[in-house]
Amino acid sequence: MNLIGHLAGIARHDRPRGPMQVLDRVKVNREEGLHGDFRGAIRPGKSGRRQVSLIEAESWEAALAELGVVVPWQERRANLLVTGLRLPREAGRIIAIGADLRIETTCECDPCSRMEEIAPGLKAALLPDWRGGVLGRVIQDGAIAVGDEVRIEQ
Template sequence: MGRLGGIARHDRSRGPIETLDHVAVTRTLGVRGDLRGAVRPGKTGRRQISLIEAESWEAALGELQPAPERELAWHVRRANLLVQGIRLPREPGKVIAIGKTLRIEITCECDPCNRMDEIHPGLKLALMPDWRGGILGRVLTDGDIAIGDEVRIEQ
């Protein structure tokens, strides 16, 4: 069992990241107010929500060793949720539960893109091993979540 350590969203491509203490997550909108969450007609929503492990983020930063004045907050990865103290499954079809009702099905790895190197040189490469860039998923059941909520692997 782990904990939800952070919530973030952005409302447009390359837009600023907004961090939150709590948010509603739904099957139709994903993280409310996030650009990528809404499922478009005819689409599956397999990239609806993104999660990253705090431990994976720290491992990537350990390789980069950014200068103290360039400390990188987890949300520059542009992931929606930061989980702590739990290793997320590395296979599609597994289900992650957050809080009382939110359920997310893992659909694929969140491969780091070239934008990561725009943020910090070498960040893309540091996020490549062992799914460090996080996972993508589809919302199965709606839920209101908050920092500190319990995170579990259900199947």
């Protein structure tokens, strides 16, 4: 199993159902997740378990191949696209991105019915083996950029 991958994409949206903005770099912190992303701010009384979402490029491509469609990765509405690395399939693991950012995995990012609006059958295609991605909370701030190394630390 490969323990080092790379950050292939960064995306955020400033409001629910808002358009995804693809970025080359972004600051990520414990207070707001990805700077400018509406979902990253931890609301009073909440745990922040959905602060950052990550998806494997390989899982996204496999789901699309099953359906025979081509859809840009950001339409999944994930924040970070990782390539060359299998993301953890359990809570409590630490994902390091770049020099400083650390994200603790909290749960699977279950695909929602919105995926059906993108392509019929996409929700079902993303269900097996955490293909829809993983959610996490920021435990150490950092600035990241496309091309940064991604590692599983524990």
